[in-house]
Amino acid sequence: MLPSAKDFAAAMSELGIRKEDTVVVYDSKELGIFSAPRVGWTLKIFGHPKVHLLNNFKLWVDQELPTESGELYSVECCPYPIPKLDESKVAEFEEVREIALDHNKEGAEGVQVIDARSPGRFTGKDPEPREGLSSGHMPGSINIPFNAVLDPETKAFYPAEKLKQIFKEKGVNPEKPIVSSCGTGVTACVIETAMEEAGWGSPEKRRVYDGSWTEWAQRVKPSDSLIRKDE
Numbered sequence: 001m002l003p004s005a006k007d008f009a010a011a012m013s014e015l016g017i018r019k020e021d022t023v024v025v026y027d028s029k030e031l032g033i034f035s036a037p038r039v040g041w042t043l044k045i046f047g048h049p050k051v052h053l054l055n056n057f058k059l060w061v062d063q064e065l066p067t068e069s070g071e072l073y074s075v076e077c078c079p080y081p082i083p084k085l086d087e088s089k090v091a092e093f094e095e096v097r098e099i100a101l102d103h104n105k106e107g108a109e110g111v112q113v114i115d116a117r118s119p120g121r122f123t124g125k126d127p128e129p130r131e132g133l134s135s136g137h138m139p140g141s142i143n144i145p146f147n148a149v150l151d152p153e154t155k156a157f158y159p160a161e162k163l164k165q166i167f168k169e170k171g172v173n174p175e176k177p178i179v180s181s182c183g184t185g186v187t188a189c190v191i192e193t194a195m196e197e198a199g200w201g202s203p204e205k206r207r208v209y210d211g212s213w214t215e216w217a218q219r220v221k222p223s224d225s226l227i228r229k230d231e
Helices: 005-014 036-045 057-062 093-103 119-123 160-169 188-198 212-219
Strands: 023-025 051-053 112-115 178-181 206-209
Touching (some): 036 051
Parallel strands (some): 178 206
């Protein structure tokens, strides 16, 4: 879940990051792309002006670009102003619940929810990694596992045209609002970043459901029938 604006500023200060600094985020060579998009998204919605995502460190190392290793060097804390969260980029539980209830109505067409979890967790055939949490999916949601937008060899994002093809084949309408979800709000940002790279959908109509499935499965009422499982 997102930190408060005060906690975000405190963390940036402790890391020695100033408001005017350019920040480049990346995952480990082994991961390729996983949690770095979440970091980049968080920085952006808290208003940090210069943020870039490296696509990706594995390619960087494979191309023998400069790297260094050794002990972590200390950084000097510096004041970071308490920012204002761009709430227009975040979908909250009650709003997503209304979207799902709307999809329960026959013939309803509205906001699209993309679920970045694995197919087994989406269909309900595989368990969630969190004990006691039901698997399944929201009514009307579209399953695009986060690794579907990554090259399996390089673990980097596919080119924009390939990403457009993926979203088109999955039936994601770029003219309609889109909410990205996953297990905890991390890999939903992989999907959001892929749409940004592909120019798929208006940025003003794309959001991330921060609580994602972990919050959803804990908060929905059984009487609402908002957890679906494929037979």
